[in-house]
Amino acid sequence: MSKKKPLSQGQLRRMRDNQSKRLKRSHTQDTTNELQDNLLGPEQAGxxxxxxxxxxxIETQxxxxxxxxxxxxxxxxxxxDKVIVRLATEQHSSSGIGGIVIAVHPRTSSLTRPDLYDGVKIIASNIDQILIxxxxxxxxxxxxxxxxxxxxxxxxxxxVIILNKTDLLxxxxxxxxxxxxxxYRAIGYPVYLISSHTGEGVDDIKDLLKxxxxxxxxxSGVGKSSLINALMPDAELIVGDVSGNSGLGQHTTTTAKLLHFQSGGDLIDSPGVREFALWHLPAPRVGWCFVEFRDFIGTCKFRDCKHGDDPGCALQEALAAGKITQDRFDNYHKIIASLDEQRHARHFRNADE
Incomplete structure (x- = not known):
């Protein structure tokens, strides 16, 4: 049996448009089931x-x-997100609708992830730190x-960089x-070594999260859920095993959740990803995001320097002088190469309408 031809970008967009129209019709039809204004309590923060x-x-104060x-x-x-909600009054809570989100406060920070079809997506907001x-x-x-x-x-x-499963060293x-x-320590990133299995370093992470x-x-497979269970036993997150065939982890988390620590602080458990796509970033921005490159970015002999074999490349000179490391320099070029591949794939998907 021959394989079906993949849907074009245009077909996918039309499918999403039709689905959106159906959802709007359903929303209009269901308005009689929504709580009316007199069935809602006062505005409050959540x-x-x-x-x-x-x-x-939504969690209220x-x-x-x-x-x-x-x-x-x-x-x-x-x-x-910090929001304003109106909750259903107690006598009408049996309708199944607990309330309505009225508005969202401005975000102090946003973690985003690009999607080949839907553009840049926000994963979570108001974040103080990311534990890698x-x-x-x-x-x-x-x-x-x-x-x-x-x-x-x-x-x-x-x-903050965390190495888990140190018991396997x-x-x-x-x-x-x-x-x-x-x-990583040499360029200013905090690094913690832990084992969610033995408990090594877990108390240090608790202090970091306060x-x-x-x-x-x-x-996926690095033990995020296991670590969260060790930090917060009552979270009861599903723990996935590492595949014995591929050595790759199995995805266990399907939606982002905000969890609380008794000692203070919140944790947003976000869906695992195998690779963080960065195709929406221009190459100069990627270079700037390598913190140790910043003193050299923009000082090359030629403005359009690709930081490869270009004459007068400041990054190559810094590499030769030991001011940046070969590993990070190689990873930079791998990211740039992957951006070109992803943009090329996205271009053809968008053109196939």
């Missing part, structure tokens, strides 16, 4: 705990949580760490991993 399609779980409809004027809502989780297994790689670091620098959200893999982590809104990010 925070988005999680988003589910046309609904969101008294600790109560309600699943709320989202007013049409609210065009974007993600976990971590790597691990000994699946195979430790600085390429993934550097992609996340570029995303952190681009959004101006402080990054051996005489063979320890020197390479410790050398890589030392390179009174802050944090996001855990990292390749």
């Amino acid at each position: 925070v988005v705990i999680s988003r589910f399609g046309q609904h969101a779980d 008294d600790g109560a949580t309600a699943r709320c409809n989202i007013r049409r004027a609210v065009t974007s809502l993600v976990t971590g 989780v790597s691990s000994v297994l699946p195979s430790f790689t600085t390429q993934i760490i550097d992609r996340y670091l570029v995303a952190c620098e681009d959004t101006d959200i402080p990054a 051996t005489d063979e893999n320890r020197p390479e991993i410790e050398a890589a982590l030392a390179r 009174d802050k809104v944090s996001v855990f990010a990292g390749q």
